[in-house]
Structure formats: structure tokens, C-alpha cells
Amino acid sequence: MTVRLRPKELPKVPVEAYCITPDEFAGKTVEELRNLTVWVGKRCRKLGDLFEVYGESGDNAEDTEIVVEGDVPTVKYIGYEMTAGRIVIQGRSGAHTGARMSGGEIVVEGDVGEWSGAEMSGGVLRVHGNADHFLGASYLGSPFGMTGGAIIVHGSVGAETCRGMRRGLLVVLGDAGEFLGADMVAGTIIVFGKACRGLGAHMGNKGAVIIVHGGVEEMPPTFVYDATYSPTFIRLLMRELHRTYGVEEASRYMDAVYDRYHGDLAEGGGGEIFLLRGGKRLTNT
Amino acid sequence: MAFRLNGVRVEDTFAEAFRLWVSRLIITAKNARWARIAAQTMTGFATSIIMCGCEAGIECELSPDETPDGRPGVSVLVFTGRKDMEDQLLRRVGQCVLTSPTSAVYNGIPLEEAEDTVSLGGRLRFFGDGYQKKVRLGDGLGAKRRLWRIPVMEGEFLIEDKFGMKRGVAGGNFIILGRDVDSALEASERAVKAIESVKGVITPFPGGVCRSGSKVGSRYKFLRASTNTPLCPTLRAEVPDTQVPEGVGSVFEIVINGVDLDSVKRAMAVGIREAVKVDGVLGITAGNYGGRLGKYLIYLKECLGV
Numbered sequence: 001m002t003v004r005l006r007p008k009e010l011p012k013v014p015v016e017a018y019c020i021t022p023d024e025f026a027g028k029t030v031e032e033l034r035n036l037t038v039w040v041g042k043r044c045r046k047l048g049d050l051f052e053v054y055g056e057s058g059d060n061a062e063d064t065e066i067v068v069e070g071d072v073p074t075v076k077y078i079g080y081e082m083t084a085g086r087i088v089i090q091g092r093s094g095a096h097t098g099a100r101m102s103g104g105e106i107v108v109e110g111d112v113g114e115w116s117g118a119e120m121s122g123g124v125l126r127v128h129g130n131a132d133h134f135l136g137a138s139y140l141g142s143p144f145g146m147t148g149g150a151i152i153v154h155g156s157v158g159a160e161t162c163r164g165m166r167r168g169l170l171v172v173l174g175d176a177g178e179f180l181g182a183d184m185v186a187g188t189i190i191v192f193g194k195a196c197r198g199l200g201a202h203m204g205n206k207g208a209v210i211i212v213h214g215g216v217e218e219m220p221p222t223f224v225y226d227a228t229y230s231p232t233f234i235r236l237l238m239r240e241l242h243r244t245y246g247v248e249e250a251s252r253y254m255d256a257v258y259d260r261y262h263g264d265l266a267e268g269g270g271g272e273i274f275l276l277r278g279g280k281r282l283t284n285t
Numbered sequence: 286m287a288f289r290l291n292g293v294r295v296e297d298t299f300a301e302a303f304r305l306w307v308s309r310l311i312i313t314a315k316n317a318r319w320a321r322i323a324a325q326t327m328t329g330f331a332t333s334i335i336m337c338g339c340e341a342g343i344e345c346e347l348s349p350d351e352t353p354d355g356r357p358g359v360s361v362l363v364f365t366g367r368k369d370m371e372d373q374l375l376r377r378v379g380q381c382v383l384t385s386p387t388s389a390v391y392n393g394i395p396l397e398e399a400e401d402t403v404s405l406g407g408r409l410r411f412f413g414d415g416y417q418k419k420v421r422l423g424d425g426l427g428a429k430r431r432l433w434r435i436p437v438m439e440g441e442f443l444i445e446d447k448f449g450m451k452r453g454v455a456g457g458n459f460i461i462l463g464r465d466v467d468s469a470l471e472a473s474e475r476a477v478k479a480i481e482s483v484k485g486v487i488t489p490f491p492g493g494v495c496r497s498g499s500k501v502g503s504r505y506k507f508l509r510a511s512t513n514t515p516l517c518p519t520l521r522a523e524v525p526d527t528q529v530p531e532g533v534g535s536v537f538e539i540v541i542n543g544v545d546l547d548s549v550k551r552a553m554a555v556g557i558r559e560a561v562k563v564d565g566v567l568g569i570t571a572g573n574y575g576g577r578l579g580k581y582l583i584y585l586k587e588c589l590g591v
Contacts, residue, residue, distance in 0.1 A: 124425040150425030169424040188421070207419050232313075232389045232443045233420045233434050236354040240422050254355055272418070 001058035002065045003033065005051040007072055013041040014094065015050060020078045022064035022085025022104060025057045033057070050075075061085040061104070068093075071110065079106045082123070095132070098125040101149065111155070115139070120168070121148040124245075130155035133177065138164035146170070146187060152245055159196075162189055165208070171241060173249055175214065184208040184271060190237065192249050203264045203271025211237075213253065213276040223263030228277055230257045288591055293561040293569060294530075297586055300458045300553065300571035301579035305334065305364040307453030307544055308374065308403060309344070309393030312382055313358035317346065323385035324359035327377045331363070332490045335499075335510055339365035339373040340455060340542055342487030353391045354443075360393055362487045364455045364542045371403045374448065379409055383435070389443040392430075399449025406433040406444035419446075457486075457541035457549035457583055460498070460516065460570045461560050462533045468565025469535040470494070475563060476539055476556035483555055485548035486541050498538040498572060513572075533567050546581055550588040557589060 003025055016039040018024075025033060034048030047053065051068075058064040061084040068078070071091035079087050079098040087106045089097075095113030098106045102122040111129035117136040131153050137160055138145035145164035156174030163179065165187040172191045179198035181189050186207035194214035201220050203210075211234060234256070241250035258274040286297040312327070314320040324343050331341035344360040352358035365373050382388050396402060410417040410433040420432040420443070431446040461476070463469025477493030480486060488494075503511030514520050515528040516536050529536065539556055543549035557569055571585055 122425060148424060167421065167424070169421075186419075188424075209418075209420075229440050231434070231441055232354055232356075232387075233432065233441070235356070236389075236420070236422070236432070236443065239353065239355050244423070244426060 001056045001063055002067055003030075003053065003055040003057050004067045004069055005047075005053055006069045007051055007075075008049075010050060010072065010074055011040050012074070015040050015075045016077050017047070017050075017075050018077045018080050019047060020066060020068070020075075020087070021080065021082040022058075022061040022066060022087065023081075023083055025066060026061045026064045026085070027059055028057055030054060030056070058085075073111075073113065076113065079104075079125075082106075092129065098123070101125070114158070117146065117149075117151045119144070120146055120151070123149045125149070125151045127151070127153045127155070130174065131157045131161070133158035134160050134163065136162040136165065136168070136170055138183075144185065145183075150245065152247065156193065162187070165189070171245065171247055173247070176212075181208070181210050184210075188237065190241070190250075200271055200273050201264060202267050204267040206270030208271040209274070210272070211258070211274040211276075213256075216273075216275060219261070219273075220264060222265040222267075222269075223261040223273060224265065226260045226262055228257060228259050230255065231260075231274070234258065234274065288586065290557070290569070290589065290591070291561040293566050295557070295561075295585055295589070295591075296568070296570040297584075298571050299573055299576070299582040299584040300456070301573035301576060302454050302456040302458075302546075302549060302581040302583055303579040304581075305340070305453055305455040305542070306367045306370055306401070306450045307394075307542070308363050308370055308448050308450040309544070310361045310363065310374075310378070310382075310448065311347065311352060311358050311391040311393045312361060313347075313352045313354050313356040313389050313391070314385070315356065315387035317357035317359075319385065319387055320357050320359045321346070323382045323388045324361050326385060327381040328361055328363075328489075329381075331377075332495070334365060334455070338369060339363050339377075340487075340489040341377070342489045342493075342542075344487055345481070345484065354389060356389075362453075362485075362542065362544070364453055364487075364489075367401060367450070370450055371405070371408070374403055374405050375408055378405060378444070379412070383409065383412065383437070383442050383444075386439055390445065391432075392445045392448045394449030394451060396447060396449050397428075398451065400451040402447045402449055404446065405448045406431075406446040409433070409444055410435060451544070453542065453544050454546050454549045454581055455542040456579060457543060457553055457581075458538055458572045459553055459557050459560075459585065460536060460538045460572060461566060462530065462568035462570065463535045463537070463563075464532060464565040464567055466535040468563055469537050472560040472563035472566045473537040473539060476560040479555045479559035480539070480541065480552045483548060483552040485545065486543040486552040488539060488541055490538075490540055493539060495538040495540055496536075498536075501574060501578070528570070530568055538572060546583070549581075550583055553583065553585070554588045554590070557585065 092110035159177035175193035197218040328341040347358040499510040
């Protein structure tokens, strides 16, 4: 069952729409949906004031799909803490999209704002455009970022993406900004473009893996080169990405050879970075 | 009582099969040759649970499209008791697959279909001496899988954490009575080749053929099983309960284990139909213990649809 939201003229002030989740929409009539609360700055408004609402919601979150018809870059917290169901945003989406989600799927056909997927623990966030800073990261003061689920970005990502990542999967088909996977404890990050400086800074525990295919701008000096080989597990990951997550690009790297580095030696050295052989070589190792 | 198939006498009897737990392992390697070597080594000494601890064999070879990592692979079935599975897999994978160049091992029975699980990678990982690394698959999709990367001299050994197992069927069989060794062996070889096309079964004996079927017990107190005297052609005139018809000079048994009863029945039918095509095959029968030991009685008539 699908509920469609067509944006009216949105205010310039950011809108906080915690209510746009399948969990909140499930089992409600269109009238009830129009009366859901959103925040425009400090003012409380109704969802129906900002969106034309039509369609029908499912009995439960799992059976509910929400389609946002158009750009909503100033609407924040869409899919916040969602547990099931599906949201499709046919344009750009605002900050905190899918933050703390634990299940279901969000598809954003344009770009997403900062903190999207922050601290998510399950489900899939698929972004066809670019993602701004702190994608999948930990909120300030919080020890862990993503603890599960998958984020797939077809464009590029900003700085401090997946900071404090503890588990889960991030796939970036474009480039990654500074400090990708900083403070990462575990989980897997795969970048098909290039990575900037600060890559994997303070990676501590064993189990944290970053795989970069387009070279790295500058490697932290606390990572050391180990070997060049073609790991079976990367082959497996690439096949999984292609077959299960629909990432076509991955099938090109089935037989690829990688340089393995481990670090961050300042934090125990349990993390790993794999750079596609032929990518930019490091100058400080 | 008997009936005829392609002019060959088939006894109206039954094979007596029993329940064993089964686990499926997908072994992959750099090429088909090394995948096969790993699988053959692992299943080498696994013909009969009586002395080998398990019964195991190659189910089929897999093309790169059919394996998790896109490399050539081999599917292996291992049959044993529920409590013995972990020990058997640990020994065999640890000594025969871990050591085999470029190999990786994946679970072949999805955990949602499994009745029980064995922590194989979870145990073998300790070989990594603390340098082993965990790999997770399926994040966000609800079907999570965990694997272990174990550093080895060649590079890395990859193995799935948990392997599923379920109740299987062991001891399905039929017996080929031939005029001489040549005709009986040719019929056996052709039967085994035909059985290879059936999914979900193995023929655990050497080349799929057993020349020394056993009977329960012996005249020696220390021996649990001894040669199947009623089916030894050389003892035809010597033992009172001989089942070797006149003119039969050689007898082979094809033992079939399968993931379920239907696949064992299918394999038996395919094998018998192929065996009776060979000139010199004088009869087909099946091994049983009068219905006293096995849980499953597989009548030849029924599985052949006669």
C-alpha cells in the first residue's frame, strides 16, 4: 500500500518531519496522516500544510510504502528510526534521512543532506545522488556510528562518513571525503572512486575493512603495507554487491589485486585498508 | 518373487536405509582441479560410518556461476550422527581443505532450512592464532552470514562460520549380479555415472562401487560386521543361505546416501535402469536386514515404478 506526498511550497526554514516513516503512517487514514505533526523552525504545523497527501497506508509498517514526489532538501529526519517498510524520495532529501533506522529501505533518487543514515542499525539506505558529510556517522558524544544495515551511494560522499562505524556496509560508487571511516571499530566500507586524507584514521579493532579502488589522496602515516594479493573475501563481497545489492560496478573487480595495509598503529593496528593495485601509491610507507 | 526389467530379473525386495544427519559443503578454489583435489582428499576415507566416522562424497561439480565467490567449486555431502558432525567436519576440513591451495569453504544448506547447525569456521578460526578476521555478508537484508578469514602461508583461507545440517537418508542400495567381473563392473560404473546426474545424493564407496558388502556380525566376537557370505559367489556351494544364482560370477553393491528419501529413490531407479542395459547382468537385488534395522524400506518395485 502506497501513500504519496506531493510537496506544496516548502518554507525556507528547515522542516523536521520525524513522522514520515512507515511505522508512523501504518494503519492511519489519509485524514489522520494530514494531521501528523511536523516542526517548521520552532512552530508546530500539520503534515497536510506542507504536503498533498493521498493514497493508502498498509496495516503495518512492513506493508507501507511512502513516495515523496519531488525535491525536499529542507525536510529533515525522513525515515528517522524507521523499522520496516519503504520510502522513495523522487528527488533530493534533507539532513538526517534514515538516521537511526533499523529496518526497511529508503531510496533517494537525488542527493541527501548531512547525518543521513547516522547511527543506523539495520535496513538499506540507497542514494542515487551524493551524500553530504557525516553519512552513517556517530552523533557527537556518541561512541558508535552505524551498527548494522547497508548504505549504497551512487555518487560521492562528504567528510567523516561512517565515523565510529561498528558494523554494517557502506558502498560508495563515487569519491569519499576526508576522514572516511575514522574511529571505525568494525564493518566494511567499499569505495569505487578515490578517498581523501585521513582515511581510516584511528581505526582500532580487528574487523574493520576499507577497500578503495580509485586511489587515496594521502594515507595516515600509522598504516603499514603488508602484501599484494587477490583476497577471496573481496571476491565474495564483490559478487554479493553485484548479485544482492545490484551494484553492477562490483563485477569488474572479481579478479582484482589489492595492496593490503594494516593500522591504525596508534590504536592497536587491527584495521585493514585494501587499495586496488594500480591506484595511487602511497608516499609515506 | 521377482519381476523383469529389460529382460533382467529384479528381485521384489527392498533396500533398508537409515537416518543420518547430512551437511553440505561448497568447496571452491582457483580452478576446478584444486577444488576437486580438496574435495577428494576430504572425502577419501569416508566410505562407511562403521569405521570411518562418517560417509562422504562429491555431490557434483559447480560452475563459477553456481558458487558464492564465482570460482569453480565442488559440492560435498557429509553424513554422520548429529553429535559427530562437528568433530568430523573439523578434522576433515581442518586437515584436508584448509591445507589445500587456494581453497575456500561455504555452507551449502541455508541456515533457514537447517534443522541444526555446526560451528565449523567458528572453531577453525583459532588456527589463525588471533590474526583471524571476521567477514559479514547480507547487512541490511536480514539474511546475515558470517565468515572467517584465516591467514595462511599461501594467503588467506576463507570459511563460513556456521554450517547447516538436517536429517538425511543413508544406506540406500542395490546389488548387481553379473556373469563375471567385467560385466558386473561395467554395469556398476554405468549406474554410478547415471546417478551423478541426480542432485542431492552421493555414492560414498570407491568410484561409487562397493565390492565387499557386509552382513551384521561375524563368528568372531570382536567383529561387528563381516563379509556378506550369502552374496559371495565363491561360497555359493559352501554357505547354506547363499543368494547367488547359478551363473553369477561377480556381485557389486551401489550404496546411495541422499539429503532426502525421494532423491535416494530417484538415484536407485536411475542406477538400476542403467545397469540392466549391460550385457552379462543377470540380476538385481537389494541389501536389507529383514526390516529390523533401518527406518526406511525402499522397495525396488516402488522406486522403479513397476
